[in-house]
Structures are given as structure tokens and as C-alpha cells.
Amino acid sequence: MESQNAQAASGYSSLKMQDTPATATDSHSVTKRLQSELMQLMMSGIPGISAFPVSDSNLCQWTGTIAGPDGTPYEGLTYKIAMTFPANYPYRAPVIRFVSPMWHPNVDMSGNICLDILKDKWSAIYNVQTILLSLQSLLGEPNNASPLNAQAADQWDNNKTEYKRSLMAHYKDIEELGED
Amino acid sequence: MKLLDRLLDWYIDVVRSHFVMHALPTAKSHFKSPEVLLQPTILAETMKRVLSTLCDAFNHYCYPLKYIFPEHSPSRSRFAHSLNAMTEIALSDYEFQIVSLMMIDYHLSKCGKPSPLDEDDEREKVMQDDYESQRLEFLNELREKVEILGIQDLIERVVAKVYHSFIQYYVSEQYSMRLEREEDEPPALMELKEVIYGPIARAVKVLVRDDGTICERMYELASECLARLRIGEMFSIVVGFPDSIPGLEDLRSCMKTQEHRSQLVASFQTSCQQRLLHSGVNTADVITFYISTIKVFRLLDPRGVLLDKVSRPIRRYLRERDDTVKCIVNGMLEVDDPNTGDLSELGKELANVSGKADDSNDDDYMDLNWVPDPVDAAPDFRNQRTSDFVGAFLSLYDNKEVFVKEIVVVIANRLLDLKNYEIDREVMHLELLKLRFGESELHSCDVMVKDIAESKRVDLNVHDRALLAPGVIPVNGKLHASMLSRFFWPTFKNDDLAAPAEIEDQMERYAAKFSTLKSGRKLTWLKRLGSVDVSLELEDRALKFCVSPDQASMIYLFQSSGSYTVSDLMQRLRVDEASVRRAALFWVKNGVLKEDGNSYVLLERAEESTKKVLMDDTARSSVQTAEEKATEEMRVYWSYIVGMLTNLQSLPIDRIQSFLKMLIPKELGYSRSTDELRDFLAAMIAEERLELVAGAYRLRK
Numbered sequence: 001m002e003s004q005n006a007q008a009a010s011g012y013s014s015l016k017m018q019d020t021p022a023t024a025t026d027s028h029s030v031t032k033r034l035q036s037e038l039m040q041l042m043m044s045g046i047p048g049i050s051a052f053p054v055s056d057s058n059l060c061q062w063t064g065t066i067a068g069p070d071g072t073p074y075e076g077l078t079y080k081i082a083m084t085f086p087a088n089y090p091y092r093a094p095v096i097r098f099v100s101p102m103w104h105p106n107v108d109m110s111g112n113i114c115l116d117i118l119k120d121k122w123s124a125i126y127n128v129q130t131i132l133l134s135l136q137s138l139l140g141e142p143n144n145a146s147p148l149n150a151q152a153a154d155q156w157d158n159n160k161t162e163y164k165r166s167l168m169a170h171y172k173d174i175e176e177l178g179e180d
Numbered sequence: 181m182k183l184l185d186r187l188l189d190w191y192i193d194v195v196r197s198h199f200v201m202h203a204l205p206t207a208k209s210h211f212k213s214p215e216v217l218l219q220p221t222i223l224a225e226t227m228k229r230v231l232s233t234l235c236d237a238f239n240h241y242c243y244p245l246k247y248i249f250p251e252h253s254p255s256r257s258r259f260a261h262s263l264n265a266m267t268e269i270a271l272s273d274y275e276f277q278i279v280s281l282m283m284i285d286y287h288l289s290k291c292g293k294p295s296p297l298d299e300d301d302e303r304e305k306v307m308q309d310d311y312e313s314q315r316l317e318f319l320n321e322l323r324e325k326v327e328i329l330g331i332q333d334l335i336e337r338v339v340a341k342v343y344h345s346f347i348q349y350y351v352s353e354q355y356s357m358r359l360e361r362e363e364d365e366p367p368a369l370m371e372l373k374e375v376i377y378g379p380i381a382r383a384v385k386v387l388v389r390d391d392g393t394i395c396e397r398m399y400e401l402a403s404e405c406l407a408r409l410r411i412g413e414m415f416s417i418v419v420g421f422p423d424s425i426p427g428l429e430d431l432r433s434c435m436k437t438q439e440h441r442s443q444l445v446a447s448f449q450t451s452c453q454q455r456l457l458h459s460g461v462n463t464a465d466v467i468t469f470y471i472s473t474i475k476v477f478r479l480l481d482p483r484g485v486l487l488d489k490v491s492r493p494i495r496r497y498l499r500e501r502d503d504t505v506k507c508i509v510n511g512m513l514e515v516d517d518p519n520t521g522d523l524s525e526l527g528k529e530l531a532n533v534s535g536k537a538d539d540s541n542d543d544d545y546m547d548l549n550w551v552p553d554p555v556d557a558a559p560d561f562r563n564q565r566t567s568d569f570v571g572a573f574l575s576l577y578d579n580k581e582v583f584v585k586e587i588v589v590v591i592a593n594r595l596l597d598l599k600n601y602e603i604d605r606e607v608m609h610l611e612l613l614k615l616r617f618g619e620s621e622l623h624s625c626d627v628m629v630k631d632i633a634e635s636k637r638v639d640l641n642v643h644d645r646a647l648l649a650p651g652v653i654p655v656n657g658k659l660h661a662s663m664l665s666r667f668f669w670p671t672f673k674n675d676d677l678a679a680p681a682e683i684e685d686q687m688e689r690y691a692a693k694f695s696t697l698k699s700g701r702k703l704t705w706l707k708r709l710g711s712v713d714v715s716l717e718l719e720d721r722a723l724k725f726c727v728s729p730d731q732a733s734m735i736y737l738f739q740s741s742g743s744y745t746v747s748d749l750m751q752r753l754r755v756d757e758a759s760v761r762r763a764a765l766f767w768v769k770n771g772v773l774k775e776d777g778n779s780y781v782l783l784e785r786a787e788e789s790t791k792k793v794l795m796d797d798t799a800r801s802s803v804q805t806a807e808e809k810a811t812e813e814m815r816v817y818w819s820y821i822v823g824m825l826t827n828l829q830s831l832p833i834d835r836i837q838s839f840l841k842m843l844i845p846k847e848l849g850y851s852r853s854t855d856e857l858r859d860f861l862a863a864m865i866a867e868e869r870l871e872l873v874a875g876a877y878r879l880r881k
Contacts, residue, residue, distance in 0.1 A: 056843065
């Protein structure tokens, strides 16, 4: 048995990004992009992360759900987030915050998140799915070098039992959050 | 004098009552027997007898007057006049008209085209001529009596009715669906003219006073009938094109009025709706029909106004079909696909460069043949001068992008199927396509073709032993690769596949060689693309196949063991179940493997029942794909529903429905009604995946 003509692709090492002006995007292309991202997210069915538009009229407001990764203090807990996409998405990062009260070194008490890819490291190749995955992994691997919640960072480093206790004290089940 | 007048009045009264009491009943008694209406010979005889009876009475009534009034006195004509009026009124009833209608009709029907006879058969010919003279004699006899009775008007009316319906009948009888003609046959209109100006005119003129236009009127009528006939047959003309050109010629020569044109459009559109534009017809057939339509209507109306009108519903329909683009592109590129049928005509037309995009605008001042658009042109009518149907297809959609996408995929597949890097045919196609679509649109195709050309060179270098660094094992000469520039090719499903270890080894060596030739580049294999030549040596037979890498890798596994379960194969090949089944099906069909429950067994010896298995399996596989599609659709909807309920907790059915409608991309399309959705959700509740609380659905924990 001989193999003939197997096809292969030569991977060019440099990934070319088109330099598109951020101003030239209209709301239609945002809607389209978000629609296809939703499709991708729905079809991939990655367990533990999920997001969906809040209403069918405005695709720029999403709500998401993140399950705490196994083997972290967040195991078995689910958190709710709110995502707001700017009109020139994906050239600008979406604004994301935790709706559920959160005890985490990089999240402040009103839910604001300190994550590089949502700020200066944002790139148009990220999408909802990658953001959700990054947030999920952030739960297990906080960046304690620049904490928003210093007390949490301190507990994480020095006293995991105390950390878990504070975490549970703040935690609210999604059911209890109600509509907001 | 006065007395004479009164005498005449009295006599007229007497004659009237006698006529009504005796003459008329006697005459009418001839109609009584029922066989009168069935036998044309008796019919003629009856007619003759009726008229004779009346004539006798007439002569009898006139007889006494001879002695009182001179031959041409006003009183004589007054008497004749009143008698004629009486006769006419008496005979105007239904019965007489029917009998005379049928009688004359019978005689006319004998006038039609003479039945074909041998040239030599003089006797036949003489007999036919004989018949005609007999017929004319009979009609002449009839006319004499009619004149005596003074009922010419009545008979003329009857004859007019008869020849009208007779010509209608004659045309439809002779020419209905006669769309093809032998070479020596004259056109239908010529033939009609001959018959009308010949025997029919001769017979009609006996009974009708000719004002010189009667033949012309009858001919006009025949032409009108033929036009209506052919208009109704337009659909068949298009289907039968080009054999039906004679029928088309008929229509062209007798279509004269504006009304005909609008009738043609309406009737053609109706037959299209009934016979073509429904889901039972293959897209390829619709396209073939449309091509013929374009050709036919171009012949009929070179300005293209009619075409523009009749093709609108077809074009609208084609836009709705989702495999239209695929069919057209396959046709243009002359792909042999049993599913799309033969549309190679498109390819030939594409090659016909002279007919290419002649979209020069209408304001060509140098064009001396310019004429304004006809009055029945639609407001947005655009004149397309050439009969370029490829252009007609390309203008189906607002932009050509849909075609470009499909072309890229087809060309990519064809390039991947190439075995010897021979790109000549694709280059030719590409050049022709560029004439239509423009250089820039097909840029990625250019790159793809160039990739293959480049691959040929690289592949030669890889195999070139002279370039080999000492101590490196050469790559097996039978492994060839095509290097694709990832960004310009359509996206491939880069699914993994565990190729046989020997092949993997060769591939690694090939990749290493490539990296030394092209420094800084790395080869990523698309293991499931390409083709493999396989020779199988079984106990009783040797077989050769050209198969996909999936199929090759699978059969390779059977080299070490005669039987595997499906899950075993999935694990060893690192592919999903559907792929395993598909690849195995190929071998089962070819009688190499046998399905045994949930596993596959190698048939070292061919089995008798191979054929039966083959039949069974094809049937099963097609059913499976239909099911697969439905499940796939449902899987998409369900994942959206799970997504929204995970994040929004609980939702009433209206919100779910509107979310699905808004958010599922158009390509997939969500077309279920609320009731269908309710059924689906109810099924999910039955499976304990959902629950319905206070009118809102939520996921079950």
C-alpha cells in the first residue's frame, strides 16, 4: 500500500492581520459578527462557559455564565457576568463585569475586572469564547502582582481556608440574583 | 286593382295556413328518424328531401298566380317575398340548423388535405377528384333549391358558422403538437393556404355569395387559430428545442398582434408554474429549460422583451433554490456530477469568447440598426443584445460573489484531485472565467493554481537524490504533496487522522526535507485530503482502488486483524463515528469488508451475496443522511435554547421563538412555527431536560 499525493498545507509563520480603520464599521457588521460569534459559541458547547444576548432587539448587550473550574476554590459555583459590546467591536474590547458578587484578587467589589486582554492587550482576533475562557482561567490563576482586591490577594497567597470562607460569604447563587 | 290586391292578401293567408298545417309538417317529418343525425349520407339525403318538399309546395303555391299576375309584376314579388319570409322563419329553428350544420360540416371535412396517396395510384386520385365533383354537384343542387326558397341568408349564416368552427377544428386536428417537420414539408401556414384557397373555398363559394374577401377572411382565421394553438404549445416548443424549430417558425409567422404577445407571456408563465417551477423538478432541469427558453424567445423576438417578461418567474424561482449556484458553476466548469445533470452547454458557451459580456450600453450612436424598445417592454426592461445565457445566469443575483465563492471551492477541489500537477485545464477555465468575473475577483484561484505549479517544482526537489544531504534517508518516490497557501484556499476541515505508521514516517521525512528547502517554513499536513492508490491482495483475488486517505488507513488496519468494532476503528484512526461508517461503507460496497453487527469483518474470500449487500447499504446510507440533517438542525436549535436558558434562567415560548428567529444565521435558517417549537420543547420536557414553570421554560438541574 503506497500513499500518493497526500495534501499538505505549508503554514506561513507570520499571521497577517488586516489593518482596518476602526471608524469604518457600521452597526450592521457588528450585529453580523456577534451573530456569528454566538453561533460559534453555541455550537462549540464548551462546558462551564456560556453567554447569550439579553434581548433579541439589541445584540450588543449579553449576559454570561461562568462555572468555577474544578480544583480551584470556585469549584461548583457559577457566576454571572454582563458584557457590553461597543459599536466598533471587534476593534474595541467589550466592557465586562461580574454581576454576581465576586471575591477575587483581580475583581473589585462592584464587579470590575482587571484583565490585560480586556484592556491594552485587546486584539480583534479575540472573541466571546476566548474572553469567557480567559475569565474562567483567571478564576483559578489570579494575577496577584496587580490586585484590585488586596485583601483577597493576600488571603490567596497566605491563607486558602480564609480565602474560601470570604468567598462563600460573598457568594450568591444565580437564582438569588433575580432579574436586574 | 284593389280587388286583386285583396285577393292576393287572402291567397297569402290561405297559403300561410296551408304551409303551417301541411307543407312544414311534411318537410319536418323527414327529421324524425333518429339515424338521421348519425349517418352523413342519410343526412345529405334528408336535407335534400326537406328542401325538395318545400320547393314543391312553393311551386304549387305559385302556380295559380301565373294566370292572374304577369311574371315580374310587383304583386308576384310581394307574394314571393312573404312566402320566403315565412320559409325562413319556419326553418330558423334549431332542428333545421343543426341538420344543415352537420351536413355542410361533413362536406367540408372532406375538403381538407387529401389523404396521402401514391403518385402512381391514378385510380385513387381519380376517385378523389370524383368525390370532389360529386360533392360540388350536390352543393350546386342544394343551392338551386335554396334560391327558389329564398333562404340564402339563412344558409349563408349557417355556412359562416360552419366554416369558422371547421377551420378551428381543422387547424387543431392537423397541427396540434406537430412541432417537427420533415425537410420537404412546407410550413403550416403555406399548407393551410393551399387547402383554404383550394377545396374549401370551392365548396364554400357554392353556397355563399363571394364578395372577393372570403378566402382571405378564412385564411386570416386559420392563421389566428394556428397562432393560438402554438401559443398554448410554447412550453412544449421550449422543451423540444431545437427539434421544435418548425413549430416556432409557425408561431413567428402568424403572431401579429400585441394581444398575441401578451397571451403568449401569460400562457407560458402559467404552464411554467404548473409544469416547471415546483419542487418536483431538478434544479439542473430548470436551468436547462431556462437556457432553451432564452434561445427560443431570442428567435421569436430578437429584442428580448418577451424573454425579459417570461424569464422573470423562472429567475425568481432559481434564486430561491439553494443548489442553483452549485449547478451553474458545475456546468460552467464541466464537472461530471450525476446529481446536477448535464449542463455542459454552459461550459461550451463560456468557452465561446465572442459571446462574452457584451454589455455595451444602449446609447451606441454608431448603431444604425437601433430601434426603440417595444411598447410592451416593462419599465425596468434592460436590453441584452446577445443571446448570452451565461450572462443571464450570472445576473441572477445582485452580485457575482456567490458564484466566485462556489468557483473557488470547485477549483480547489479539482486542483486537489489532480495527480500529476497538470494544471492546464484549470488555467484555461480560469482564464475564461476571468473574462466574466474580472481579474481581481478570482485572485485566490490564481494563487491556488500557482501553488500547484510551485508544488510540482518543490516536489521534484524533495525527491531529487542529488540534492540529498549525506546520511539522510530519501523520501519514498510514491509520496507526493501539494503545498497550499492557507489563506487563499477555502477552509478545510483539518480533522486528524492516524495514517499507517510507515506513511506517517514518510510524511515526516517529506516535511523535514521541505523545511530544509524552504527555510523558515513548516509543513502542516492535511491528512484527510488527497488520494491513495491501494492494491489489495486477498486470498482469492487482487483488487486495485484509488481511495481517500480515510479509506486507505482503515483498510490498512485490516492487514493485521480480520475484524474490528466501530469504536475500535474510531480509536485507532482518531476519527468520529460518521467518518468510520462512511469509509467502511465504501469497502462494504466493494465487497472487501462485511458489516457484522457493530463491527466490520474482512472478506478474504468474495461472498456470493455481495450484490445484495450493496443494494441494502446504499438504501440505508441515503436514509441516514436525511436523518442526519434533521438531527443536525435540531442540535443547532437545542444548543441555542440551552444557551439562552443558561443565561436568562427562564423564558416564555414567545421570547424563545423570537430569539431563535433573530439569532440563528440566515444560512442555517430557522423556519419553525411557534407550534412546532412548542412540540419540540414538549419532547425535551419528556426527556427531563426542560421544565415548564408558570408559563416559562427553564433548564432542569
